[in-house]
């Protein structure tokens with residue numbers, strides 16, 4: 001599908017935030033790791049949540065669903081001995097399930113997206129699993145990956161947090177089920193540290209005990225624990241909503257996004273503060289973010305690691321700000337669905353933005369007068385590139401054509417419908 005994004009002066013209306021992708025993957029997983037039946041209310045429906053649902057079913061969970069909820073009868077620490085799993089393009093689903101697969105004799109994760117997830121590194125998690133006595137066959141740390149497990153061992157293990165927090169989260173989900181106690185020391189830095197808080201939050205909701213150091217670099221996990229079946233309610237999604245809020249910020253707008261909890265543990269909650277710091281007129285009360293955009297933004301400097309999945313949308317807003325903006329500490333954006341520094345900067349430049357990359361930074365010299373547009377954009381298989389370039393297209397002189405825009409469905413299948421309902425001029429062309 002192509003998205004033909006046309007210049008749009010005004011956005012107006014109210015939308016319900018989509019459900020959180022990162023809470024949905026977590027609740028489906030701990031539902032599957034429980035003995036008994038859990039209920040997840042308002043789960044996300046996207047390619048990534050479908051991938052988690054499909055894989056836990058393949059591993060033996062019984063999943064039933066209706067309009068508002070999913071019920072999951074879990075398999076505990078005894079997944080079905082499945083030969084192959086297809087996680088689609090979902091990094092978190094792959095990494096979380098690599099540890100679960102250690103309870104199976106032999107599982108191969110296939111390479112369904114060679115140009116996206118197929119390029120992402122998993123060495124650090126492979127290394128930790130090998131420390132636990134699990135054999136892993138892999139293609140230089142990448143897919144396809146075969147896990148030969150059965151009886152993973154606890155004890156003292158290390159994991160690097162330099163590339164992704166998902167490796168640590170994966171181990172935190174699995175180690176409470178082991179026979180032995182486990183101690184995890186995180187080596188190097190821990191990127192996307194905030195999201196580990198979401199992991200610890202949902203694990204605790206299922207009655208599991210983990211002792212974490214204040215800096216989240218060291219953990220003691222008693223063995224022989226069981227995930228209790230529970231009822232979970234998925235909150236609204238900040239990373240996806242960040243794109244709607246940024247679209248409202250760069251246009252004349254009166255836009256409300258509902259279901260965005262002020263006390264959420266999602267790091268991307270910070271995008272509200274980022275937009276505020278950029279001078280956007282907004283309020284955040286009673287879980288509603290209300291943007292009254294007047295097309296005026298000012299530049300700022302931000303540590304993007306606090307809101308990793310919201311960075312691209314905030315960069316798109318900064319394209320139109322007065323002054324030079326800098327998003328720093330974002331090197332691990334290079335290891336996502338595409339290289340979200342080099343590939344993203346390439347597409348922004350095509351659109352007419354004045355942007356520069358450093359190894360771990362994106363620098364934007366703002367153009368409040370707008371950008372030229374009038375070109376075709378390569379989506380690089382990346383939902384967040386698609387969402388961000390759409391924002392840029394709305395404030396371009398000649399619009400933008402975004403090729404392969406269907407990949408937005410990885411996290412936010414309703415994105416274009418939501419923008420259309422706010423009055424965005426976008427034509428979707430099936431190919």
Ligand SMILES: O=C(O)C1=C[C@@H](OP(=O)(O)O)[C@@H](O)[C@H](O)C1
Pocket residue numbers: 022025092163164165166169191192195308309332
């Ligand atoms: O734990 C998770 O669910 C996620 C962690 C983050 O990845 P990194 O830890 O690789 O930055 C984030 O970008 C991703 O969308 C989801």
Ligand SMILES: C=C(OP(=O)(O)O)C(=O)O
Pocket residue numbers: 089090091092093309336337384411
């Ligand atoms: C990086 C992302 O997801 P994942 O790592 O789960 O593929 C994302 O949603 O932006």
